[in-house]
Structure formats: C-alpha cells, structure tokens
Amino acid sequence: MSVPRDPDDEPTDVRDAGDVRDPDGGAAAGHAPGAGDLDRPGPAPGRPAAASNGEAPGDGPGDGRGNGRGDGETSVRNAVGGAVLAGIKDAGAPVMRLLENLGGHLILVGRALSWLPRRPFRWANYLDAAEYIGFGSLPIVVLVGFFTGAVTSLQSVAAFRQFGLESFSGGTTGKALSTELGPVLTSLMLAGRAGAGIATELGTMRITEQIDALDSMAVNPVQYLVLPRLIAAMIVTPILSLLFFVVGMGGAWLIAVVLQGVDQGQWIANLRDIVDLIDVAQGLIKSVFFGFMVALVGCYQGFNATGGGRGVGMGTTRAVVIASVVTLIGDYFQTDILLAIFRTGKT
DSSP states (O other), X not given: OOOOOOGGGSOSOOOOGGGOBOTTSSBOTTOOOOHHHHXXXXXXXXXXXXXXXXXXXXXXXXXXXXXXXXXXXXXHHHHHHHHHHHHHHHHHHHHHHHHHHHHHHHHHHXXXXXXXXXXXXXXXXXXXXXXXXXXXXXXXXXXXXXXXXHHHHHHHHHHHGGGTOGGGHHHHHHHHIIIIIHHHXXXXXXXXXXXXXXXXXXXXXXHTTHHHHHHHTTOOHIIIIIHHHHXXXXXXXXHHHHHHHHHHHHHHHIIIIIISOOOHHHHHHHHHHHOOHHHHHHHHXXXXXXXXXXXXXXXXXXXXXXXXXHHHHHHXXXXXXXXXXXXXXXXXXXXXXXXXXXXXXXX
C-alpha cells in the first residue's frame, strides 16, 4: 500500500518544464514533471546541467550570441588595423615618391656621364644645346639683371642715407649680386625658360616615339639627347651669371650715382673694398651646379613623360617647380660649404 507523500518532503531541485518529456520521448513543454523526474537527482552545484538531447554544454543559443559578438569584435579590430595601415601608407607615399624620383635622377646622371668619354662625340649637339640654353636665355637674363641691380641699389641708398653712408650701397649691392642674386636669379630664369623647353621637347619626342626610334637605329638616346644638354648648361650658366652681375652693377651705378647723387669715387672705392674676386668665384661655382640641376631635372621629366599632351604639360610644370626648389635649397648648402672653404668674412 502506498503511503502518501508529505508536501514538505518534495525535492527542491525541480527541473524546468522544458525537461518534461512527451509520450514520444521528447520534452513536453508546459507539462508538470513526472514522478520519475522528481526522483532523479539534480546537477551538482557549480556544474552546468547536461542538455537533454545529448548536446554538450555551451552549444545553446547563448553561446551562439557570444560567438557572434566575438566575430564582430574581430572584424572591427581588423577594420581598424586596415585603416591604420592605409593611413600610414598614404602618409609615407610622398616620401616614397621623393626617393623614387631622387633615385631616377641619379640613375640618369650615371647613364649620361658614363657616355662622356665614349665615342662618337657629336659636337653639333653640344653647340645646339649651348645656343638654346645660353644665347636663347640672354635677353631675359640681361633684363632681370639690370632691374635687380637697380632696385637693390635704390633700397641700399635709402637705407644707408639715414647714417650718411650712401657710398656703401655700391659694395653691398655688388656683394649681393656676386654671391647670391646673380647665380640664383639666373638659375630661376633658366628653369622657367630652358628647363621648361627641355622638358617639353624631350616629352614630345617620348610620346611621339622618336626616342624609341633612336633606340631602333642603335643611337643611345641618353648620349644623344641628355648628355649634351647637361654639359652645355654647366658651361653657359656661369657665363650668364657673370653677365647678370656686370649688367646689375651697371644698373646699380646708374641709380646710385646718376639718379641719387652718390659720390662716384667713394661708391667705386667701397665696391672694390667690399667685393673680392673670391666672391665672384663663389657665384660662378654655384652657377655650375645650378645649371647642371636645371638641365638634369628638365631632361628627366621630359625623358619619362607619359600620358600624351597632358603628361607633357605636367612634366613641364614639374620641371620648373622642382628646378626652382632645388636651386633655392642647394643655394643654402653651397653657401655654407663655400663660406667654410674660403673663410669669407673671417679675420
């Protein structure tokens, strides 16, 4: 005979309704647990209950949501890392382009100079390049030189007049023209005229395949096109710089002595005392470097032009800008080196 159970003796570890099985062996949702289920011992404290369908713990919907969150966090980290790498790459792109262009210029110089002692020597190419770079740039160099000397002298006289030293304007103007203004402005004029012209000419030859035609005829295009322009620019640029200095001093004398009434004897005496032959030599040394760089940049931009007429125009623009910037940057470093070598201004 069965003894009725006391309600207080019922086991407290009652499973959820989801664990009650239906007659077919499945769990019957919403049904009260049977006696057999009530007598079955519950899971140990701290240990997850085993799934009734035999699946391992942790495979439920809760873990699926956790894995989804983990995958989302991983994708976010990957996206952030990719964005950081892309930003670093974009920030370093100008540096890489600068190094690439620098290496290309050095390679072109090496290729050109390697042909210097080798035959055939096409002297007509050198003369044509010298005529185009030197004689073709003569009018603009003379014009700019005259007015540069004139305005420098005018400013110098106005400044020194406050101290009664107007005669020193000749020496200061001569010093500025011989060491800085002469070579630098001459180089800038060549960059705007000769450098742009070289880049346009070679760029047009590149896109019309004339340079490729030279290769097909066993004529090295570097020896035929680049080397004569480099050598000619190194020769004619110091000549133009010296002419700039002479014409500029003529303009300075005209403004100071004729128009401003400065004593001519004192003006010339101070010019001789302040301006030395070594100052003129420094300007000529700078001009050799400037002429070489202007021709090199123009040849490189034209030699590597691509993209039709638009590419030639962009190469010409880059030639002028790069040559001008290189002139100004190189002027500082050359001045520092030459002052250390010649000890100019030191007792």
